[in-house]
Amino acid sequence: MVDVYLFSGFLGSGKTSLLKKMITELKDKGLKPAVFMNELGSMNFDSEEVGDGVPLKEILDGCICCSGSEKSEAQIQTLLAEEEFDVLLIETTGAAHPIEALDAIFSPLFAERLNFRGIVTVADSKRFMERQQLPPQVRSLFLEQIRHADLLLANKSDLLSDSEQSQVIFEIQQLNPSARIVQTVHAKVPFQLLESMNHQSRGTVAQAPISKLKLQTKIVAFDRPVEREVFEEWLRDLPDTVYRIKGYVTLAGHSYPHSFQYAYGMVQWLPEYMKLRNQIVLIGENLEELVFP
Template structure:
């Protein structure tokens, strides 16, 4: 049987960073990981984070749960039939309910071949502090992702004061008293933390399907390179309902675009050394008026 871990967490919490970290550690231990990724939009920028040689399947523009479960089952079945691996890492979209996503794993087509180890939820600690500013439906999903975890990474702890860190841990522990909580920066944990997981019985699920969350993904394409300062000024004008931006931004004076990540008002730039599509994916609520400057 192949061990399976499901990585959950809201948009921009650090799931992909955790995924990369786990892939590296598993390979160091002689394990062969495979990855199944889910993305809300029509493009998956995060798939570029998966190392060459690691089997990868994706489902785009839909959810691993509910309406996308049949596609998810087909992708996992293909992985099992065609690839040689020891551990399957599933990264859900930030809009997925983790327990609903388990439907694809427990398909009667291959359930006996998989050993589900548990749900690892990456919780953005700073967003937790401001959770009451989220819309009711989004806040409900955010809490559900934490409530059903077997292991919780209270991530981005470096952005909080000591007293705020204590408050976050106490409140999260109160919401999910059975899960282990680890304070993290950049979602860094040892593989042993997930390897020792023992799943717990899942509590009642509060349904929060994507179609009712009002979340949308919008692709914005660049016609020409932009100035970094002006682009960052534009970011500051975006409404709080923009939860996540990722993609490739062409900057004036640079031959290749920069890989760009944005979550909770914070931007990250990384240089690229090859041609990429000059576009970004914006994920959030009420994106009708969001356009490039």
């Protein structure tokens, strides 16, 4: 399995600086990194920072977590098929919600190959101090990126006084009391710190704690066709703590699987016309308590 780290943070927070340092450290350790980058514009100048010899895929002119979701899935699938590597570093656009980005990359086509280690959010300390000056929607996203971090880098701390630094740490802890918070300059942290984040439990069904909300991912495979009525009855009985399901399910009486999407109680089926692995990925809380049809 490939260890996966997702880098989140608002525009200009220092994610690319973190990415460059992690690439260097991984190479020094004899590990081969690969990178998946996202940029809202049609040009991604940050990709030039990755360097030679590092497998790279990117999605431009769209967000990993909305219009670019299908492209993201295709790019990561291609990366896994064409390259051999040990660690996948994902840098999201500054406009991405980390949980939605996670949903976009956890495709049932290859989820069993990914050992998700956690979300690293890089927060601009000075911007955090001045967050009330941001437009409400931008401020909301900025705070959401902080709330869902496993590891939080309070970056650019050198721009603040000692008392301001203490205030930033205190207020960030109120937003996300379970994340480890580290003050940084130029996002400099050792890779060992990332390795210390939550490990994915290993077994036939994968689980990956990813945030203070104790979100998990679980992969469920089906070895035979499923009765649609039985499956949808199971969906209706799901608790509110199951936020998202997607995957491919072969329904009884059909030769090919259906693409399946579930979010906030809404279900969507789309027919496919090729053989695909019958499995779904769930994202939510307390997934180990679920009984599947």
